Amino acid sequence: MMVTLTIDGQIIHVERHTPIIEAAKQLGISIPTLCHHEGLQPFGSCRLCIVEAFRGNRSKLVTSCNYPAEEGLTVLTASDRVLETRKMVMELLLARCPDVPGIRRLAEKMGVEAVGFKKKGDQWCILCGLCVRACEQMVGVSAISFASRGIEREVKTPFGMESDVCIGCGTCTYICPTGCIEMTGDPGPPGHRVMDMGDLALGSCSNNHDCETCDIDQGFLDKMKRAIESVRL
Ligand code: SF4
Ligand code: SF4
Ligand code: FES
The missing domain is CATH 3.10.20.740 (Ubiquitin-like (UB roll))
Structure with missing residues (x-):
């Protein structure tokens, strides 16, 4: 209708x-x-x-x-009400993640220069849930989820242990708008939280891991490129 x-x-x-x-x-x-x-x-x-x-x-x-x-x-x-509130939301985000370049750029674009709140930390995760939803809805795996509440809330594998269902596709890494997730073995600058994504299920590929000739892989990469473009700050 x-x-x-x-x-x-x-x-x-x-x-x-x-x-x-x-x-x-x-x-x-x-x-x-x-x-x-x-x-x-x-x-x-x-x-x-x-x-x-x-x-x-x-x-x-x-x-x-x-x-x-x-x-x-x-x-x-x-409207004035929208812009004022949005600015406040941005200030809170900046207070939570003052060192994330994308957040700083967005804040600057919105005219948020000085943070009116006490600096809350040096986190990179804004709890947007894109990684959790992408893992569940795009990859179909649900290897990561939100854990804990309040200021302790974070994204992690169950019990923070090496995941036995993660296929190491990197979708969560690509889609994260703050660059918060790094694959193991690729530690980022200080402040990044490195999540252990577990081992690749190497035995599961019927194409001998020849990704360049794999239609599924190429289609997946195209989808990911579009996803990255739409969420990168
Ligand atoms: S790398 Fe693992 S946790 Fe990340 S989206 Fe892929 S399956 Fe999910
Ligand atoms: S996509 Fe990045 S910023 Fe968003 S919840 Fe996941 S780790 Fe945090
Ligand atoms: S609440 Fe709508 S984009 Fe985040």
């Missing part, structure tokens, strides 16, 4: 429940994101994609990556 909504003054007809961010994209309106990937189910964790959605005179801030298009909805993607 098609619905009609207005985004930044432009009218658009889309299928009901289309995420607002997709409808905005069709109008050429770009909304900043960190945890969104169109090939993965939305997670709504970074809050950077917030927009203001109006029903009559009442409005509320919603995350556009998972808020569904409804008949008669009016959306503002860059």
Whole structure:
């Protein structure tokens, strides 16, 4: 069922429940994101994609990556309220990950120069969940997941042990927008968390590991390249 909504003054007809961010994209309106990937189910964790959605005179801030298009909805993607809140979200991200180049660049682009919060740490993971969802939904393995709560929350293999299901494809490494995951044996600069991804299942290849002649591998690489381009900061 098609619905009609207005985004930044432009009218658009889309299928009901289309995420607002997709409808905005069709109008050429770009909304900043960190945890969104169109090939993965939305997670709504970074809050950077917030927009203001109006029903009559009442409005509320919603995350556009998972808020569904409804008949008669009016959306503002860059109202004062949106920009102010988005800036605050960015400040929090910068406070969490002050050393991540991509976060610093994005903050600068959004005019967030001085962090108003006390520096919270030198982490690289913004808990966007892209790696977890990609491993589950693209690779079909679920070798990593979120563990713990609050400030202890992190992405890891079950019990932090070497995974016996990870195929070492590197998808999580490629899709991570902060460069937080490095494959074992490739330690990054200080501050990176190196996850032990386990051994490759070398016995499972029917093409004698000749990736250059493997249709599956090439198709997979193309998919990954597109994924990287859409999430790299
Ligand atoms: S390298 Fe392992 S953990 Fe990362 S996406 Fe591939 S299977 Fe999942
Ligand atoms: S490791 Fe990277 S992709 Fe995974 S949750 Fe953290 S920042 Fe996101
Ligand atoms: S992109 Fe929507 S919450 Fe992260």
